Amino acid sequence: xxxxxxxxxxxxxxxxxxxxxxxxxxxxxxxxxxxxxxxxxxxxxxxxxxxxxxxxxxxxxxxxxxxxxxxxxxxxxxxxxxxxxxxxxxxxxxxxxxxxxxxxxxxxxxxxxx
Amino acid sequence: xxxxxxxxxxxxxxxxxxxxxxxxxxxxxxxxxxxxxxxxxxxxxxxxxxxxxxxxxxxxxxxxxxxxxxxxxxxxxxxxxxxxxxxxxxxxxxxxxxxxxxxxxxxxxxxxxxxx
Numbered sequence: 001x002x003x004x005x006x007x008x009x010x011x012x013x014x015x016x017x018x019x020x021x022x023x024x025x026x027x028x029x030x031x032x033x034x035x036x037x038x039x040x041x042x043x044x045x046x047x048x049x050x051x052x053x054x055x056x057x058x059x060x061x062x063x064x065x066x067x068x069x070x071x072x073x074x075x076x077x078x079x080x081x082x083x084x085x086x087x088x089x090x091x092x093x094x095x096x097x098x099x100x101x102x103x104x105x106x107x108x109x110x111x112x113x114x
Numbered sequence: 115x116x117x118x119x120x121x122x123x124x125x126x127x128x129x130x131x132x133x134x135x136x137x138x139x140x141x142x143x144x145x146x147x148x149x150x151x152x153x154x155x156x157x158x159x160x161x162x163x164x165x166x167x168x169x170x171x172x173x174x175x176x177x178x179x180x181x182x183x184x185x186x187x188x189x190x191x192x193x194x195x196x197x198x199x200x201x202x203x204x205x206x207x208x209x210x211x212x213x214x215x216x217x218x219x220x221x222x223x224x225x226x227x228x229x230x
Binding site: 036 | 117118147149154155156157159162170205207218219221222223224
């Protein structure tokens with residue numbers, strides 16, 4: 001069965017600093033990979049997704065993520081965070097065939113220091 | 115609005131009571147998903163609908179949980195004889211064709227259930 005691990009429950013970064021959120025997945029074939037953000041009091045919003053092709057994908061709000069098959073990782077990055085980036089971030093994997101739906105990690109809570 | 119709508123946004127109930135949670139997906143979206151979000155547990159998949167049929171019910175935690183979808187649109191998640199461990203935020207999402215298509219799930223803001 002597929003699974004997603006987000007090793008960091010909380011991360012604190014200073015405003016303007018760079019950010020990397022880690023995500024590792026377990027799946028035999030090439031998965032579909034996603035990052036979602038959940039801001040306080042709001043629903044989850046898709047930041048970016050990887051299906052195939054270029055392993056570096058660009059998303060909304062200045063985020064990007066890189067698929068590394070050898071490391072089974074799909075880490076999310078942003079060169080300079082803003083206070084409005086404070087939120088919960090979820091990595092998810094879709095099987096891409098057979099059963100539909102996404103398997104989510106437990107999330108990383110991002111705190112921005114002024 | 116044009117997004118996924120869920121009701122009620124908050125529900126407080128007593129242990130043993132039944133509750134119904136409603137999801138109104140984005141018009142035209144054939145795929146509909148229910149997830150449960152508990153504190154520190156991420157999102158737990160419950161059930162998936164394609165049209166009115168539910169090809170994947172594997173995530174329903176017990177036979178107290180059931181869901182239906184009518185007219186390929188509105189879905190209702192029913193929890194019978196609620197228990198305190200059912201307290202969570204129940205999220206609904208819809209998708210135009212499902213993960214194997216565009217892959218984007220559009221989420222509602224959730225229904226927060228508290229069982230006393």
